Structure formats: C-alpha cells, structure tokens
Amino acid sequence: MNLRKLLMGRAKFEKRRIMRKERRSEPRWRVEYLATIVSREGSPKYCTVTEMSDGGVRLNAIIYRVPEQFGLRLIGQAMPKCYKVIWRHGRNVGAKLIDSAALAETDRAKILAT
Secondary structure, X not given: OOHHHHHHHHHHHHHHHHHOOOOOXXXXXXXXXXXXXXXXXXXXXXXXXXXXXXXXXXXXXXXXXXXXXXXEEEOOOOOOEEEEEEEEEOOEEEEEEXXXXXXXXXXXXXXXXX
C-alpha cells in the first residue's frame, strides 16, 4: 500500500475522532434496560434504554413513534420519570429528564396518564 494513502487515511480518522468530542455536561453509561413508555397517547409501550446519565436517556423504540413528552418507567421502578425528546435518529431517541417539581401537576398527570 502506498505510504501517502496510508497517512491520508490515518489523518481522516484522527480528524473524525477529534470532531466527535464529548459535548455532554454529565457522564453517561451504556446500559440495556427494558422500560415502559407511558403517555396520554395510548397504552404503555416497551422500549430499550441503551444509555443513561443523570440528566437524560437514549432509547430505542422499534415499532412506534415516541411522543414529544413521556413518562419512562424502568422495569422494577414504581413511578415513571418525565422526559422530553431532544433528538431523533431513526429508531433511536435522546430525551432530557424534565424536573418534576417544575412541571405543573396537571401537565405531569397528562404525561403520565395511562
């Protein structure tokens, strides 16, 4: 293989790696948790949580569209936490934890109504 091509390929790889610098303010953890999305838009639906942090989650919902605001209950948890969708990429969704205290009680009830 040509040395020039090899070095050019390495430079492109290094550039991509630099461009992917972490922008999150909180550390995240890779996980595989089964969870339930609850919202006023119908019956609870299952999803897989693939990443978690103190401020949000990344989840994978295969068959349905995740609502803009929803409750997420990990299997084994009693109460769901409220989240708001920040980004979508195919089946993957990034959501930010909404401060429950900041939500009006009626809004929280609408999101978590099943």
